[in-house]
Amino acid sequence: MTLLDRLTALLGPAHVLTGRDCDPYTSEWLGKYHWQPIAVLRPANRDEVAGILRIASETGTPVVPSGGRTGLVGGTEAQGRLMLSLERMNRIREIRPAARIAIVEPGVVLSRLHDAAAEHELHFPLWFGARGSAMIGGALSTNAGGSNVLRYGSTRALCLGLEVVLADGRVLNLMSELHKDNSGYDLKDLFIGAEGTLGVITAAVMKLVPAPRAHATAMLAMSSLDAALALLNRLQADSGGLVEAFEYMPRSYQELLVARRPDLGLPFDRIHDVTILVELGATTPRDCTPGPDGVLPLAALLEGTLGAMMEEGLVTDAVIASSEAQRRALWARREAAAEIGTPISGPMVDTDVCVPLDRVARFLSLAGKRIAALDANAFPHCVAHLGDGNVHFAVFPTRDDPGLIEAMIRAVEDTVQELGGSFSAEHGVGLSKLGSMRRRKDPVALDVMRAIKQALDPGNIMNPGKVIP
Amino acid sequence: MTLLDRLTALLGPAHVLTGRDCDPYTSEWLGKYHWQPIAVLRPANRDEVAGILRIASETGTPVVPSGGRTGLVGGTEAQGRLMLSLERMNRIREIRPAARIAIVEPGVVLSRLHDAAAEHELHFPLWFGARGSAMIGGALSTNAGGSNVLRYGSTRALCLGLEVVLADGRVLNLMSELHKDNSGYDLKDLFIGAEGTLGVITAAVMKLVPAPRAHATAMLAMSSLDAALALLNRLQADSGGLVEAFEYMPRSYQELLVARRPDLGLPFDRIHDVTILVELGATTPRDCTPGPDGVLPLAALLEGTLGAMMEEGLVTDAVIASSEAQRRALWARREAAAEIGTPISGPMVDTDVCVPLDRVARFLSLAGKRIAALDANAFPHCVAHLGDGNVHFAVFPTRDDPGLIEAMIRAVEDTVQELGGSFSAEHGVGLSKLGSMRRRKDPVALDVMRAIKQALDPGNIMNPGKVIP
Numbered sequence: 001m002t003l004l005d006r007l008t009a010l011l012g013p014a015h016v017l018t019g020r021d022c023d024p025y026t027s028e029w030l031g032k033y034h035w036q037p038i039a040v041l042r043p044a045n046r047d048e049v050a051g052i053l054r055i056a057s058e059t060g061t062p063v064v065p066s067g068g069r070t071g072l073v074g075g076t077e078a079q080g081r082l083m084l085s086l087e088r089m090n091r092i093r094e095i096r097p098a099a100r101i102a103i104v105e106p107g108v109v110l111s112r113l114h115d116a117a118a119e120h121e122l123h124f125p126l127w128f129g130a131r132g133s134a135m136i137g138g139a140l141s142t143n144a145g146g147s148n149v150l151r152y153g154s155t156r157a158l159c160l161g162l163e164v165v166l167a168d169g170r171v172l173n174l175m176s177e178l179h180k181d182n183s184g185y186d187l188k189d190l191f192i193g194a195e196g197t198l199g200v201i202t203a204a205v206m207k208l209v210p211a212p213r214a215h216a217t218a219m220l221a222m223s224s225l226d227a228a229l230a231l232l233n234r235l236q237a238d239s240g241g242l243v244e245a246f247e248y249m250p251r252s253y254q255e256l257l258v259a260r261r262p263d264l265g266l267p268f269d270r271i272h273d274v275t276i277l278v279e280l281g282a283t284t285p286r287d288c289t290p291g292p293d294g295v296l297p298l299a300a301l302l303e304g305t306l307g308a309m310m311e312e313g314l315v316t317d318a319v320i321a322s323s324e325a326q327r328r329a330l331w332a333r334r335e336a337a338a339e340i341g342t343p344i345s346g347p348m349v350d351t352d353v354c355v356p357l358d359r360v361a362r363f364l365s366l367a368g369k370r371i372a373a374l375d376a377n378a379f380p381h382c383v384a385h386l387g388d389g390n391v392h393f394a395v396f397p398t399r400d401d402p403g404l405i406e407a408m409i410r411a412v413e414d415t416v417q418e419l420g421g422s423f424s425a426e427h428g429v430g431l432s433k434l435g436s437m438r439r440r441k442d443p444v445a446l447d448v449m450r451a452i453k454q455a456l457d458p459g460n461i462m463n464p465g466k467v468i469p
Numbered sequence: 470m471t472l473l474d475r476l477t478a479l480l481g482p483a484h485v486l487t488g489r490d491c492d493p494y495t496s497e498w499l500g501k502y503h504w505q506p507i508a509v510l511r512p513a514n515r516d517e518v519a520g521i522l523r524i525a526s527e528t529g530t531p532v533v534p535s536g537g538r539t540g541l542v543g544g545t546e547a548q549g550r551l552m553l554s555l556e557r558m559n560r561i562r563e564i565r566p567a568a569r570i571a572i573v574e575p576g577v578v579l580s581r582l583h584d585a586a587a588e589h590e591l592h593f594p595l596w597f598g599a600r601g602s603a604m605i606g607g608a609l610s611t612n613a614g615g616s617n618v619l620r621y622g623s624t625r626a627l628c629l630g631l632e633v634v635l636a637d638g639r640v641l642n643l644m645s646e647l648h649k650d651n652s653g654y655d656l657k658d659l660f661i662g663a664e665g666t667l668g669v670i671t672a673a674v675m676k677l678v679p680a681p682r683a684h685a686t687a688m689l690a691m692s693s694l695d696a697a698l699a700l701l702n703r704l705q706a707d708s709g710g711l712v713e714a715f716e717y718m719p720r721s722y723q724e725l726l727v728a729r730r731p732d733l734g735l736p737f738d739r740i741h742d743v744t745i746l747v748e749l750g751a752t753t754p755r756d757c758t759p760g761p762d763g764v765l766p767l768a769a770l771l772e773g774t775l776g777a778m779m780e781e782g783l784v785t786d787a788v789i790a791s792s793e794a795q796r797r798a799l800w801a802r803r804e805a806a807a808e809i810g811t812p813i814s815g816p817m818v819d820t821d822v823c824v825p826l827d828r829v830a831r832f833l834s835l836a837g838k839r840i841a842a843l844d845a846n847a848f849p850h851c852v853a854h855l856g857d858g859n860v861h862f863a864v865f866p867t868r869d870d871p872g873l874i875e876a877m878i879r880a881v882e883d884t885v886q887e888l889g890g891s892f893s894a895e896h897g898v899g900l901s902k903l904g905s906m907r908r909r910k911d912p913v914a915l916d917v918m919r920a921i922k923q924a925l926d927p928g929n930i931m932n933p934g935k936v937i938p
Contacts, residue, residue: 145651174914176891183892183902190658198654286770422649423652448635454924
């Protein structure tokens with residue numbers, strides 16, 4: 001039997017797609033990578049995944065796992081490979097409110113889990129623009145971040161247990177629901193963030209948290225990034241860490257927003273250098289119960305702090321959401337980032353870096369100067385999860401010159417490295433950052449990664465060529 | 470040159486101990502394991518650690534890393550091996566209050582880090598009885614837990630970055646200070662909890678948290694464990710997760726305490742079936758500012774909840790600490806656990822298990838019955854971090870019969886497994902739980918652990934014979 005015959009016998013003809021049937025699976029959202037797989041496989045369950053990997057191992061055929069394909073780094077590029085789509089393994093098997101856990105399959109779209117948790121007054125706090133398409137398996141495989149990492153951590157911090165099918169088809173059962181479990185090496189965290197290069201995640205135990213019953217949300221114009229950090233620290237200290245999001249949009253972001261999404265409007269009558277979107281979440285009755293004046297304690301805290309900082313000249317303008325609709329409107333301006341952040345035409349340098357919080361301003365200043373020295377009219381586009389030092393720093397160069405683009409990437413990497421940061425924060429490595437891994441990652445760490453990859457996938461069939469240069 | 474000559478040339482004669490000079494290093498606290506090492510090595514820095522491991526690799530000599538030797542599972546047993554004591558690498562290199570991190574060497578004793586953090590109004594929230602001797606390297610290597618895991622997580626959750634010397638002497642630099650850093654596999658978490666079998670931790674970046682400025686602490690008699698869980702859930706919901714400790718001491722614990730530490734006294738006029746020590750920590754000004762009645766909001770919250778539950782008959786007696794001295798006195802009764810938890814003579818079955826919170830009562834009932842069926846007069850001794858389902862369940866059998874002891878261990882393991890728990894919660898595996906690993910751990914997980922061990926330590930010189938059966 002041919003490879004495809006064996007796979008068809010295993011999955012049924014409806015779930016082995018070839019030729020044009022593969023089209024929906026042959027690129028990722030940004031359009032930077034395109035590919036033609038041998039076939040797209042859509043297993044229904046763990047045992048079918050194991051069967052696929054046994055066949056792939058025996059035949060030495062590379063396999064690329066795929067979820068919602070909302071990735072940004074080419075992690076699901078699959079030219080001449082088998083794509084293993086987890087979309088049919090999409091059951092929320094169980095939500096146990098008392099234990100605050102959800103047991104899910106990898107094909108569950110994030111927003112479905114958001115909705116399901118909400119029915120129990122719980123919340124799954126992994127939140128980013130692509131939540132309506134991104135799947136939990138992909139989020140685990142990239143250790144996805146988003147806007148609420150500040151309060152709840154990245155995907156890794158939200159996972160208690162995993163089931164993984166290894167390259168040779170064996171099933172690794174790490175489906176713990178426990179908060180303390182020291183029984184040997186921490187294998188779970190090895191597969192989280194491995195981008196499918198070590199195995200296929202087929203189930204997970206995810207943490208849920210109490211749903212915020214009220215939010216205090218504001219869009220702010222501030223005098224500087226330092227003032228913004230001072231605000232963050234004050235709010236965190238005064239609220240006890242209830243800041244859920246602290247997002248930075250510079251002048252260039254607002255200019256792009258006006259140009260490309262005029263329908264969203266601007267929060268202020270003019271564009272400021274530093275605009276911040278801040279949100280606090282209230283979960284306890286004492287924070288959710290309005291005071292005698294009808295104001296929520298958390299909103300009062302936010303307003304009090306903003307008032308004081310306006311007097312000090314640190315906050316120069318503010319819009320506080322007074323309804324859920326207003327809150328959504330403020331967020332729409334932030335969540336348009338991905339949409340407005342691609343050039344209408346021409347090249348783009350896209351980075352996703354992290355530096356210590358108090359060095360974000362210095363990073364932007366230094367990186368900006370170095371980019372300008374390379375291409376005086378390049379347009380830098382930036383938006384940042386300022387609360388955890390994660391900057392999405394992109395540049396639209398004025399010419400499509402591979403040498404220039406490479407020089408820009410290195411200039412950003414240099415700056416990050418000088419400031420003790422990382423060239424990869426929350427999007428993963430995939431193909432896009434292989435060069436950065438080669439240049440910037442500790443060489444011993446690369447050797448250890450290679451040794452582990454060789455130990456777990458000796459035939460190099462699991463998403464080969466990704467993550468490890 | 471002989472092995473010892475080479476090591477002496479590297480470290481100097483004062484730091485290569487042999488013969489009787491090794492005596493302080495030849496047993497662990499419980500006295501269950503004794504050993505005679507070839508030598509005890511006391512390197513001053515990372516490069517000396519690397520030099521030792523290069524020599525050990527070349528000569529195929531096994532090396533056992535050692536910190537404060539407060540472990541409970543034989544993890545530092547070193548018969549006929551080199552012991553590598555990290556005690557001289559004990560610098561707190563830096564505390565950066567704004568970033569809330571401490572950069573430490575592995576030989577830093579926990580209580581020194583507690584004191585150093587306190588000078589900056591910060592807190593290092595890893596807290597257990599042995600904190601005056603235990604070192605951060607050992608805490609990382611065992612992923613130690615303790616009383617405050619409920620709020621702050623285990624050691625793993627408190628570590629941002631590591632430096633590790635590998636078996637062949639290469640230095641792996643993972644000293645990130647970032648909260649988002651997805652640049653390849655999560656190697657850091659592989660070394661945390663590996664009990665020195667994959668490398669030697671030579672530096673770490675640890676998180677600090679705002680120091681609680683006030684505590685609300687109480688010792689409670691409760692009608693049942695279910696009532697205790699209801700109390701925990703109410704306090705967590707009302708305070709927004711400010712419960713720092715929720716410790717359970719059953720009747721048998723109190724009886725042992727009276728017998729062996731009568732000086733500590735009893736909190737109540739009689740012994741109750743269910744005694745709970747609960748503590749909440751206040752960090753925000755709004756929780757630390759006394760109300761018009763002079764009562765802290767957090768204390769008022771605790772008192773209010775306790776009052777309501779007393780009316781419902783769920784809390785039957787309560788002592789609330791009204792001073793730091795009273796708080797310390799309540800804690801002294803809990804922290805005597807290790808001291809009173811060893812038999813005066815005779816054998817002991819010691820376990821450290823975890824089950825889902827709502828199954829702790831069922832675990833104790835089932836395991837108790839099964840132990841009684843094996844030895845009707847065996848004395849079960851238990852204390853639990855109830856807030857995270859972690860039960861230290863020990864038994865003093867009436868006879869020193871290896872078959873009986875083995876049967877008791879298996880009875881506990883059976884019960885844990887039936888309830889979806891883990892046979893190893895926070896003490897590690899070492900030698901003590903190798904049998905449990907063999908019997909209970911997913912066999913594929915064991916295979917993956919062996920593959921990783923082989924990949925990183927092909928000569929099997931790093932703490933061989935521990936963790937992996």
